[in-house]
Amino acid sequence: MALFYKQIKFRFFKYIPIILLFFISLKGSSIVDLKIISINIHYILVYYWVLRSPQSLGYGFIFISGIITDVILGFPLGINALSLLIIAAVATYVRVVTVRITLINDWISFIPALLIANLVYFFSLYLSDFSVEYFYFFKNSIFTFIFYPILWIIFSLISKLSEY
Amino acid sequence: METSREDFGIVIRSALLKKGTKQRFSLFALVILSIALIFLETIDLKPLNYFRSFIKDTIYRGSMIITAPLKVFGNISSNTKEHFNLFESYEKLKKENKLLKNTISKSDFLELENTQLRKLIEEQTSSLKNFVSARVLIDKQSPYLNSFIINSGSNKNIKNGMAALSGENFIGRTVDVNFFSSRVLLVSDLNSKIPVIVEPLAYHAILSGHGKKVPTLDFLPEDHEIQNEDKVYTSGKEGIFSPGIPIGKVKIKKDLIQVLLFSDLNQVTFINIDLGKSVSSK
Numbered sequence: 001m002a003l004f005y006k007q008i009k010f011r012f013f014k015y016i017p018i019i020l021l022f023f024i025s026l027k028g029s030s031i032v033d034l035k036i037i038s039i040n041i042h043y044i045l046v047y048y049w050v051l052r053s054p055q056s057l058g059y060g061f062i063f064i065s066g067i068i069t070d071v072i073l074g075f076p077l078g079i080n081a082l083s084l085l086i087i088a089a090v091a092t093y094v095r096v097v098t099v100r101i102t103l104i105n106d107w108i109s110f111i112p113a114l115l116i117a118n119l120v121y122f123f124s125l126y127l128s129d130f131s132v133e134y135f136y137f138f139k140n141s142i143f144t145f146i147f148y149p150i151l152w153i154i155f156s157l158i159s160k161l162s163e164y
Numbered sequence: 165m166e167t168s169r170e171d172f173g174i175v176i177r178s179a180l181l182k183k184g185t186k187q188r189f190s191l192f193a194l195v196i197l198s199i200a201l202i203f204l205e206t207i208d209l210k211p212l213n214y215f216r217s218f219i220k221d222t223i224y225r226g227s228m229i230i231t232a233p234l235k236v237f238g239n240i241s242s243n244t245k246e247h248f249n250l251f252e253s254y255e256k257l258k259k260e261n262k263l264l265k266n267t268i269s270k271s272d273f274l275e276l277e278n279t280q281l282r283k284l285i286e287e288q289t290s291s292l293k294n295f296v297s298a299r300v301l302i303d304k305q306s307p308y309l310n311s312f313i314i315n316s317g318s319n320k321n322i323k324n325g326m327a328a329l330s331g332e333n334f335i336g337r338t339v340d341v342n343f344f345s346s347r348v349l350l351v352s353d354l355n356s357k358i359p360v361i362v363e364p365l366a367y368h369a370i371l372s373g374h375g376k377k378v379p380t381l382d383f384l385p386e387d388h389e390i391q392n393e394d395k396v397y398t399s400g401k402e403g404i405f406s407p408g409i410p411i412g413k414v415k416i417k418k419d420l421i422q423v424l425l426f427s428d429l430n431q432v433t434f435i436n437i438d439l440g441k442s443v444s445s446k
Contacts, residue, residue: 078201
């Protein structure tokens with residue numbers, strides 16, 4: 001019985017990253033806005049799981065999640081998918097070149113991921129004739145970076161719970 | 165130096181080109197696919213449009229199902245709040261009712277006078293409204309896009325650029341029409357520019373959204389005399405929308421001329437889409 005319970009718990013927490021990824025996309029809440037604070041939880045989710053536990057989050061799922069976000073938010077297909085894949089690419093690169101995993105390392109390496117992804121996002125929107133508010137873009141990047149450690153701790157707890 | 169360049173190449177190859185453990189696709193292939201999709205969006209071909217419509221319709225329905233439990237929970241909490249504020253709203257409604265009763269007699273007289281005057285100049289007096297009603301499936305007001313997804317599309321003869329009304333008031337226009345769903349771009353969106361007329365002085369202007377609740381008036385004449393409470397209607401210029409659809413009233417805040425919308429965009433459940441003119445003359 002205990003083994004059965006353990007197996008269910010393991011399977012549930014194993015699929016949490018995918019469930020969260022698709023829930024965020026289908027609900028269209030990749031960006032959380034709380035008055036002046038604006039955080040892109042989609043970026044943090046993808047970066048953390050690709051960096052720490054790549055077997056939990058396939059690139060194919062990230063791509064589909066990006067396409068769903070594009071449809072829900074009304075952007076041309078491919079824009080969010082591309083920026084999420086760029087986040088995943090930087091995370092994969094960082095995973096290959098680093099040995100020690102610490103919050104500080106992850107946090108600092110998140111800066112180039114965020115910058116490149118937002119740059120690509122911005123240019124894709126610009127080329128698709130979408131007006132964007134530059135200040136909002138900047139604010140979103142800053143708060144996403146600041147809130148990374150909080151979500152890092154939450155995801156680390158989930159990751160520990162999914163260990164068999 | 166040579167070795168570090170080689171190392172970099174190996175890392176890039178391993179990270180982007182090779183499939184990772186338990187990965188079915190390489191990152192590089194998916195990035196190329198995303199770029200190809202972005203470029204495909206610019207191509208206007210019928211089979212591609214059908215394919216896009218199918219994908220969008222499917223995703224909208226999926227999103228509706230996923231968000232349904234959350235909506236139910238939200239409704240329960242707002243109902244509870246309303247219940248607690250019952251007495252307060254009753255008092256408010258009582259006052260409003262008194263005011264309305266006073267104004268009804270005035271407006272009846274004005275309507276009668278208006279009809280008689282129109283008859284006198286033999287103008288087209290009755291316009292048969294050609295509306296299609298639709299329900300809001302997804303209410304997505306993100307900082308990037310303020311829009312609604314409605315449950316009617318080309319199956320109900322909706323086309324791109326048609327006016328969307330909440331009751332009788334203008335709130336936006338259709339921008340992305342699929343078979344069974346459409347996207348309505350709200351007047352508050354950053355990409356929304358609507359030609360309007362400001363009454364009573366009949367100034368033409370453009371109503372621009374800013375991604376926030378309140379849109380503003382642009383391109384007004386320099387020496388305009390717009391005042392608070394002036395009414396804003398669609399101008400019908402260039403034949404985009406029918407003229408005279410009410411939008412909101414003016415509120416001047418410092419140098420900005422804001423427009424307070426007649427409809428609360430957070431409370432819209434049903435939308436009327438104006439399919440076009442269907443006018444009969446008397």
